Amino acid sequence: MEAAMTTMSSREFNRDVSAAKRAAKDGPVIITDHGRRSHVLLTADDYDELVAADELMGERLVIEGDDVDLDLPARSGSSLRVPTL
Template structure:
């Protein structure tokens, strides 16, 4: 599944296009670089509520466990947590 991310200003200007994309995949909407909303089909939302699954499970990429990922562990790239 591809991931579509739109800054909120692009979403405002292209809401029709965003809803068209959301027919096939979730659309993540960001504000100042932080994800603030997810646009998805109402039927997907209903399924999410009905199955009592969390959003992470619904949006999970199939076969993610098969992807090799080794994060860079360095004090230079580490940032303090932002809990705001």
């Protein structure tokens, strides 16, 4: 079963921290500031599980089996460009 995710504004969080803690028992709580994500509240057990993972993020991107051919265009000139302001 997939964990529920709750979103609450920082104002809601400040008014009712206990509600945020209760919601975190069911999954991460996204706290927003001016409509943008700013923090994520997790239970201590969820956090411990997250940081205890031996797997590196890059290992999650490995595709088992056949190699993947990726045709990239040849680089031309310098890779450093001065932006036009």
